[in-house]
Amino acid sequence: MRLNILIGGKAGQGINKISEIVSKILIKQGYFVFNYRDYPSLIRGGHNFNILSISEEKVGSYQSGLDGIIALDQKTIILHKNKLKKKEFIIDSKDFETFGRNLNLALAGALIKILGIDRKNLMKQIKKEFNKKEALSAAEKGFTSQKNRFNLKKRNNNNIIIMTGSQAITQGAINSGINRYLAYPMTPATEVMHELAARQLKNNENNLLVFQAENETAVVNAALGASFSGAKTMIGTSGGGFDLMCEGLSLQGQSEIPLIVYLASRPGPGTGVPTYSSQADLNLALRGGHGEFPRVVVAPGDPLECIEKTNEAFYLSEKFNSLSIILSDKHLAESWFSFNRKPTKALKLKVSRKIPGKEIVKASSYEHDGKGNTTEDAEITVRKARERLLKYEKIKKECEKFEMIKIHGKKKSKNLIISWGSTKTVILDAIKDLDYKFLQVLYLKPLSDQVKEEMKKARKIILIEQNVTGQLGRVIREKTGIKIRQRILKYDGRPFSSDELRTEILNIKK
Amino acid sequence: MSKKIELRTKNEDTWCPGCPNHSILESTKRVLAKLISKGYRQEDFAMVTGIGCHAKIFDYLNISGIYGLHGRVLPTALGMKLGNPNLTVLGFAGDGDTYAEGMAHFIHAGRYNADMTLIVHDNQSFSLTTGQSTPTTQQGYKNKAEPLGEFNNPLNPIKLGLASGMSFIARCNARDIEHTAKILEKAVRHKGFSFVEIIQDCLIFNLEVNNKDDLMYKISDNKSKDEAERLAEKWDYNNKQGQIPLGVIYQEKKKTMEEKWPQLSALKNRKLLK
DSSP states (O other), X not given: OEEEEEEEEEETSOHHHHHHHHHHHHHHTTOEEEEEEEOOSOXXXXXXXXXXXXXXXXXXXXXXXXXXXXXXXXXXXXXXXXXXXTTOOEEEGGGGGGGGGGHXXXXXXXXXXXXXXXXXXXXXXXXXXXXOHHHHHHHHHHHHTSOOOSOOOOOSOOOOEXXXXXXXXXXXXXXXXXXXXXXXXXXXXXXXXXXXXXXXTSTTOTTOEEEEOSSHHHHHHHHHXXXXXXXXXXXXXXXXXXXXXXXXXXXXXXXXXXXXXXXXXXXXXXXXXXXXXXXXXXXXXXHOSSSOOOEEEEOOSSHHHHHHHHHHHHHHHHXXXXXXXXXXXXXXXXXXXXXXXXXXXXXXXXXXXXOTTTSOOEEXXXXXXXXXXXXXXXXXXXXXXXXXXXXXXXXXXXXXXXOSXXXXXXXXXXXXXXXXXXXXXXHHHHTTTSSOEEEEEOEEETTOTHXXXXXXXXXXXXXXXXSSSOHHHHHHHHXXXXXXXXXXXXXXXXXXXXXXXXXXXXXXXX | OOOOOOOBOSOOOXXXXXXXXXXXXXXXXXXXXXXXXXXOOGGGEEEEEOSSXXXXXXXXXXXXXXXXXXXXXXXXXXXXXXXXXXXXXXXXXXXXXXXXXXXXXXXXXXXXXXXXXXXXXXXXXXXXXXXXXXXXXXTTOOXXXXXXXXXXXXXOHHHHHHHTTOSEEEEEETTOHHHHHHHHHHHHHSSSOEEEEEEOOOSSSOGGGOOOGGGEEEOOOOOOHHHHHHHHHTOOSSSSOSOEEEEXXXXXXXXXXXXXXXXXXXXXXXXXXX
């Protein structure tokens, strides 16, 4: 069983609240949900929609055919009607005009009835969130206005939770003992700033302080200052802000002050398509910053991996006084995923390096000797360059303790799909019943030697990415000498739907 | 318990012979020695330097710090205070550094009012890159990048500091070691952001602006905004006319960044972060 329901309207009408209420009720009924958010760059008006996908099994994508539309305006119906399947329904807000500000709650109530879930579950959720007479009444009236269509019975899946990638990055940072987060607002990275800012001064969480600086150059340099002082420090941005931060990444490489960067990507170049999704900043993450210095680039594919890999990024940075970049995108950052596995236990990390206040310690942007004094000496220059190389080898060895890749699907299949980041969950949905193995690359730098081993075992290899040049393919070719000829690339800013991706995979014959 | 305080490292000094940067180093050492004798801990000082001739001071001072990037003294120093508000942070920067590459940070420093000190070595020239003009260079200055001469008027950093809401603004003459040390001490002791502009001749580039000592006069500490604005107007950085007041041009009590953030207040006088 899988349902896809589109909820659309103008920005500001509360469509996210409908998705949220219905999702929260559904997970308590033992259903997995996935919610995709599609919105243009404006605050009021326009056309926003969510696609809520509901399944008895784990689900991490939407399908192109719709089982129903909840329309908060007429534009929603006009734009999406042609995607409805046969047993469709449309709930038109025209029939709900009396509800005013509570329109979205009435529509949530209506959808709950259509799905066939008991009234008491609806009322419990509304009461928990609002506990206002008008809210309860709106939800109830919406509920009674509809008929049960899908008859979703309670299922035996316990402890399902919903999370966005942003919330999960936040959780991973908190688990790692983050003290300072610095950022300048930029979609789609801003949610992490908001989430962490809301956690300040709560439960005395590591004296957490979230600071919005005047621009991204200030962010990255201030972050290095804070980290130098002994604070576990992370910064966050999207591609354009990351461009500005590159000078600081390079300073990190020379000064060896630990730094964690969260990069949530969106389609460029330039301002691009700012509220949509893309995997086009892998090259940037791998190479941004002048000079040659070690770094880790890790790309989680779902919220659980966001929690775990963020923790690893913190751990590696602190252990090696190095740069860790967590690479995500709008789709992972802002879509809602559900799961019922707990993240692995967080690695503990301790600041044991030299910090000012305890002793005299110097860090430098110049090539420098062991005490931090500037040098232009040829021998020391060579020695330091080699030390940075050696450090990368040590980092690589440490990374091997973690899951640098994951193998999904049919483990013995000769048909191999390779991908990374937010395409993970849609690939899992697309290949469910196919004879395919899926190699998910989590660490893009260092790249695991296992990638080549897996490729050697395969007869057919397909690269799937959400960019126009196949950037992971290039990395793999550079490291292994193997060019992947079959590629499925999407670069319209919208994530794959699982049925369309399945068709594209099946269309590739050899 | 008296241990020998070593404030100078053993590194070779690579400033030009006679460069007033030597005097700024001497003033700084005197302030540090005095503050340490009054109970400040040497380990609690931290400096940030930009890139330029001024920044070589990093190698000569035996205190903690980051030899940062060009233009980024202020954000780096601000970050240090965010990480540990108990540090006494000194930022050394150049005029090109602060007023060209780092201008956005300079303006915002007044808003944040972090309890730290910015010392600008202003020689009205990009000297380490062989003498191009900076935002405080006089109009008409011919240099290798602008053979037709600098077209634009200089900006007045004192006026800008006042407009940006800085809570401590002072000006010194690098050659007057004693007076500079006195003003620097006041700047460090001031609770909030302190901006000290030091007029410093470069002996190699833009020589025509040098030797303004005759125009300089010392003022007593001023706390009036109106008077500060009058003092700032007395010299426009464009020529060797008018008067150049030295001393504390403006000072006010204002809530500091460390007082605004409960997280930082909580760390005051405590060891930082597990």
